[in-house]
Each structure stands twice: as structure tokens, then as C-alpha cells.
Amino acid sequence: xxxxxxxxxxxxxxxxxxxxxxxxxxxxxxxxxxxxxxxxxxxxxxxxxxxxxxxxxxxxxxxxxxxxxxxxxxxxxxxxxxxxxxxxxxxxxxxxxxxxxxxxxxxxxxxxxxxxxxxxxxxxx
Numbered sequence: 001x002x003x004x005x006x007x008x009x010x011x012x013x014x015x016x017x018x019x020x021x022x023x024x025x026x027x028x029x030x031x032x033x034x035x036x037x038x039x040x041x042x043x044x045x046x047x048x049x050x051x052x053x054x055x056x057x058x059x060x061x062x063x064x065x066x067x068x069x070x071x072x073x074x075x076x077x078x079x080x081x082x083x084x085x086x087x088x089x090x091x092x093x094x095x096x097x098x099x100x101x102x103x104x105x106x107x108x109x110x111x112x113x114x115x116x117x118x119x120x121x122x123x124x125x
Contacts, residue, residue: 002027002114004096009119012086022079022096022116030054030074033101035109036081038092039118047109048094049081054104064090086123093118 008020022034036048049060049070058070069082079096097112 004116006119017084019082024077029077032098034079040092050107057107
């Protein structure tokens with residue numbers, strides 16, 4: 001059974017960069033499309049980014065487009081979210097989620113089957 005664990009969160013100053021990781025165990029990640037979601041204090045969950053099984057297709061929320069980059073290394077069973085130019089409003093609990101798919105180029109924000117517990121990213125001066 002697939003399990004996901006996020007790592008790399010913490011405190012970062014505005015304008016700086018941080019990369020968080022989502023590492024899978026129990027199954028090979030190359031059978032899944034992967035998403036990052038976030039939930040800021042007092043707000044609902046927001047889909048941040050998604051990446052297809054083969055990594056060719058990515059998508060970003062307008063709020064992070066041009067600043068965040070999602071990538072994956074299937075040999076390491078890991079998906080990354082590089083966050084540049086961080087803003088105060090990026091402070092949130094970030095979770096990764098996986099959806100199995102037979103389509104290598106599928107990317108979307110619905111149908112997630114497995115979720116990580118999440119990791120806190122705090123942007124503060």
C-alpha cells in the first residue's frame with residue numbers, strides 16, 4: 001500500500017527559496033500522478049500543482065505560477081516542489097497526494113487516493 005511522507009518544510013524569509021519533497025514507500029511512484037495541496041490557517045485546501053506520471057505534464061495554481069516548480073524522480077520514488085520568491089501568503093501546511101492512472105500524461109486535481117500527513121512551511125521575517 002502506497003504511503004507518502006513529506007519533508008523539507010520549515011521557516012523561510014520572504015523572497016527566499018525552499019524545496020519540499022514527497023517520498024513514497026510501499027509502491028512505485030511511477031504508477032501515479034502526484035499533486036501538491038496546501039492549507040493556510042483559517043482557509044480551505046488549495047491545489048498548488050500537479051505532475052503527470054512521466055513528468056511531461058505539469059500544472060500550477062495562478063497564485064504560484066512562475067514561482068513554484070514541481071518535478072519528480074521516479075528512480076528515487078520522490079516528487080519535489082521548489083518554491084522560489086516565497087511570500088507571506090505561502091505560509092501553509094503542504095501535503096502531497098497521489099492518484100493511480102494508466103495515462104502517463106494525465107495531470108489533474110481530483111481523484112486523489114493517497115495523502116501524506118503534510119508539512120508546515122512558514123514564511124516569516
